[in-house]
Amino acid sequence: MTAKTMEELVSLCKRRGFLFQSNDIYGGIKGLYDYGPMGVEFKNNLKQAWWKSMVYERDDTEGLDASILSSPVVLKHSGHEDTFTDPLVDCRACKSRWRADQLFENNKCPNCKSEDLTEPRPFNLMFKTAIGPVDDGSSFAYLRPETCQQIFTNFKNILDSTSRTVPFGIAQMGKAFRNEITPRNFIFRVREFEQMELEFFVKPGTDDEWHEYWINKRIEWWINQGIKKENLKKIEVEKNELAHYSKRTVDIHYVFPHGEEELEGVANRTDFDLGSHTKNQNDFKITSEVMKNSSSTTKLAIQDLEEKKWYIPYVIEPSAGVDRGVLALLNEAYREENIDKDNKRILLSLKPHLSPIKAAVIPLKKNNEELVNLSKEIKSNLQKLGLGRVVLENSGNIGKNYRRHDEIGTPICLTVDFETLEDKSVTVRDRDTMKQERVSIENLSEYYKKYFN
Numbered sequence: 156m157t158a159k160t161m162e163e164l165v166s167l168c169k170r171r172g173f174l175f176q177s178n179d180i181y182g183g184i185k186g187l188y189d190y191g192p193m194g195v196e197f198k199n200n201l202k203q204a205w206w207k208s209m210v211y212e213r214d215d216t217e218g219l220d221a222s223i224l225s226s227p228v229v230l231k232h233s234g235h236e237d238t239f240t241d242p243l244v245d246c247r248a249c250k251s252r253w254r255a256d257q258l259f260e261n262n263k264c265p266n267c268k269s270e271d272l273t274e275p276r277p278f279n280l281m282f283k284t285a286i287g288p289v290d291d292g293s294s295f296a297y298l299r300p301e302t303c304q305q306i307f308t309n310f311k312n313i314l315d316s317t318s319r320t321v322p323f324g325i326a327q328m329g330k331a332f333r334n335e336i337t338p339r340n341f342i343f344r345v346r347e348f349e350q351m352e353l354e355f356f357v358k359p360g361t362d363d364e365w366h367e368y369w370i371n372k373r374i375e376w377w378i379n380q381g382i383k384k385e386n387l388k389k390i391e392v393e394k395n396e397l398a399h400y401s402k403r404t405v406d407i408h409y410v411f412p413h414g415e416e417e418l419e420g421v422a423n424r425t426d427f428d429l430g431s432h433t434k435n436q437n438d439f440k441i442t443s444e445v446m447k448n449s450s451s452t453t454k455l456a457i458q459d460l461e462e463k464k465w466y467i468p469y470v471i472e473p474s475a476g477v478d479r480g481v482l483a484l485l486n487e488a489y490r491e492e493n494i495d496k497d498n499k500r501i502l503l504s505l506k507p508h509l510s511p512i513k514a515a516v517i518p519l520k521k522n523n524e525e526l527v528n529l530s531k532e533i534k535s536n537l538q539k540l541g542l543g544r545v546v547l548e549n550s551g552n553i554g555k556n557y558r559r560h561d562e563i564g565t566p567i568c569l570t571v572d573f574e575t576l577e578d579k580s581v582t583v584r585d586r587d588t589m590k591q592e593r594v595s596i597e598n599l600s601e602y603y604k605k606y607f608n
């Protein structure tokens with residue numbers, strides 16, 4: 156069972172330290188959220204799982220971590236300065252602002268129901284900031300609206316420093332910023348978010364096949380993170396709705412608590428971006444007007460040694476939202492269960508590799524020196540295995556600890572009791588089945604490694 160409502164998820168996230176409204180002691184800012192102690196672990200685990208599958212487990216990709224502040228020239232040539240807009244309408248009656256395509260009742264203000272709305276006008280979603288000490292408008296940068304442009308601008312650096320040739324990919328995870336007109340649905344549509352993007356460069360002509368490959372690969376990956384197959388949908392983006400760079404895009408939709416919407420997009424960006432950032436485009440097939448104004452001094456191309464000519468590779472881009480991934484996986488893992496006729500529990504049945512806390516070590520009696528010291532030793536040994544965060548719970552309230560760790564998705568709790576001092580074993584309780592078994596301290600590392608691998 157997934158979460159019943161978005162409110163239930165929002166409440167769990169605040170109660171257990173996954174997510175907080177940003178700046179909330181001053182009333183908050185719409186479209187900004189902070190990841191708390193559990194949220195940061197969970198998000199990092201999700202990103203790590205992506206990096207592992209996109210970089211470590213492949214032989215045809217490299218990684219990158221580029222700057223967030225982006226030169227306007229880059230975003231001019233990428234097409235963002237001219238086309239990265241949403242249609243904005245103002246309500247003349249209540250002065251609220253809306254995205255024209257999100258007026259659910261045609262031509263009525265969602266706030267006051269007035270029909271006195273302005274004509275839609277383009278609103279650029281990029282955040283601008285001054286660079287250097289003088290803020291006179293002459294020197295500025297944008298906060299990147301997508302992580303991939305710096306992958307394109309580093310294309311030659313990475314080719315030269317790694318001796319790669321196509322097909323190969325460059326992966327990057329990190330922050331992106333969009334001044335959304337109507338941020339909404341918790342962390343689904345926000346103004347500051349993270350993306351996990353791979354730009355996979357291929358020879359033109361092989362792009363359609365690689366596109367299919369990546370669509371299927373990405374759906375498989377989300378299923379491996381714990382999303383049920385039936386909650387994911389492949390949606391072909393209509394030709395007239397394609398982004399300016401795309402020949403074909405397939406969106407991977409998920410059934411979020413507020414409805415079915417995009418979790419990830421897999422686009423065939425053709426040679427648009429590398430072409431746009433290349434100087435001597437006349438040598439290449441031109442696909443866009445914007446290339447004609449390029450002032451880049453670099454040729455972002457590959458030499459075909461057999462055919463003795465240069466060509467601009469096509470790029471297939473799987474682009475996933477980290478925050479939307481967090482929301483989807485929390486929703487997917489959320490369960491409410493009756494323990495007996497009077498008691499129920501909430502649990503997050505997360506895959507163990509994503510759980511914020513891997514194990515909690517709980518001495519049965521608070522502040523009992525022998526039990527606490529042994530628990531500390533067990534905790535420290537498990538922590539050294541490097542599989543994620545392990546915590547010591549020294550509150551002496553086993554029931555409360557189990558409830559808390561069920562709700563944050565801790566796969567196992569280890570209780571150190573007075574018997575432990577005699578038989579050198581601990582009680583291991585499984586989150587999902589609530590079954591308990593005794594495991595000897597001597598075998599604990601092996602048991603633990605097996606559990607998480």
Ligand code: GAP
Nearest residue numbers: 301303343344345348418419420474475476479
């Ligand atoms: N480089 C391609 C690109 O940025 P996109 O469809 O605009 O494509 C990719 O964004 C992903 O980034 C989306 O599928 C979504 O998961 C995430 N995303 C986009 N805008 C977002 C927002 N305002 N809030 C949260 N996530 C967002």
